[in-house]
Amino acid sequence: MTQDELKQAVAQAAVDYVVEQVPEGSIIGVGTGSTANCFIDALAKHRDRYRGAVASSEATHKRLAGHGFTVFDLNDVDKIPVYVDGADEIDGGLHMIKGGGGALTREKIVAAVADCFVCIADGSKLVKTLGKFLLPVEVIPMARAHVARQLVALGGEPFWRQGFVTDNGNVILDVRGLHISDPKTLETQINQIAGVVTNGLFALRPANVLLLGTVQGVDKHG
Numbered sequence: 536m537t538q539d540e541l542k543q544a545v546a547q548a549a550v551d552y553v554v555e556q557v558p559e560g561s562i563i564g565v566g567t568g569s570t571a572n573c574f575i576d577a578l579a580k581h582r583d584r585y586r587g588a589v590a591s592s593e594a595t596h597k598r599l600a601g602h603g604f605t606v607f608d609l610n611d612v613d614k615i616p617v618y619v620d621g622a623d624e625i626d627g628g629l630h631m632i633k634g635g636g637g638a639l640t641r642e643k644i645v646a647a648v649a650d651c652f653v654c655i656a657d658g659s660k661l662v663k664t665l666g667k668f669l670l671p672v673e674v675i676p677m678a679r680a681h682v683a684r685q686l687v688a689l690g691g692e693p694f695w696r697q698g699f700v701t702d703n704g705n706v707i708l709d710v711r712g713l714h715i716s717d718p719k720t721l722e723t724q725i726n727q728i729a730g731v732v733t734n735g736l737f738a739l740r741p742a743n744v745l746l747l748g749t750v751q752g753v754d755k756h757g
């Protein structure tokens with residue numbers, strides 16, 4: 536099975552999960568990236584079952600609207616039973632690194648509102664210890680150099696993601712070499728640096744369920 540086929544398989548498994556578990560008329564939280572795109576395309580068949588969706592990026596908003604979903608502003612929504620999104624890495628405790636697509640801040644906000652975070656990922660994303668994937672950090676532009684120095688002090692090697700501006704008008708530093716043995720503490724430490732909007736560790740709010748695509752089929756964890 537190709538990686539694309541694994542993404543389609545986990546996306547379909549997530550749609551089955553949502554159809555089974557989430558009451559009709561709900562608003563669904565939707566993530567960003569190629570796996571989330573597969574989910575959106577597969578959910579489109581069931582569009583009329585739900586009131587609509589909240590998007591974690593402009594790209595996801597556009598794709599949802601293209602399928603005819605009503606896309607709500609998060610400020611107009613007080614309940615999201617489920618949020619479905621991919622990850623760049625996920626460990627056995629369902630802590631993740633996210634933000635490869637640069638949508639980490641809005642993803643973290645929508646995930647914070649959701650009752651249940653369903654992570655959909657192909658088997659290559661499951662790791663023992665987070666940190667091989669460079670950790671994305673969204674930064675207010677004027678603070679870029681300051682934040683980079685603070686990340687070096689934490690043991691990392693930050694790289695400015697060239698030519699990329701987030702949906703919130705900020706920049707991304709991708710950090711190599713961080714030792715992530717305690718993801719909750721590191722998530723908190725990095726978020727305390729002045730100028731950081733948020734970082735791509737999702738440990739304080741991990742996934743509740745992981746649907747992992749393997750050649751043997753989709754495994755459910757959590």
Ligand code: 5RP
Nearest residue numbers: 568569570621634635636638
């Ligand atoms: C975007 C993300 C994505 O969920 C993550 O990058 C995984 O993407 P893909 O499904 O394309 O592998 O965090 O900000």
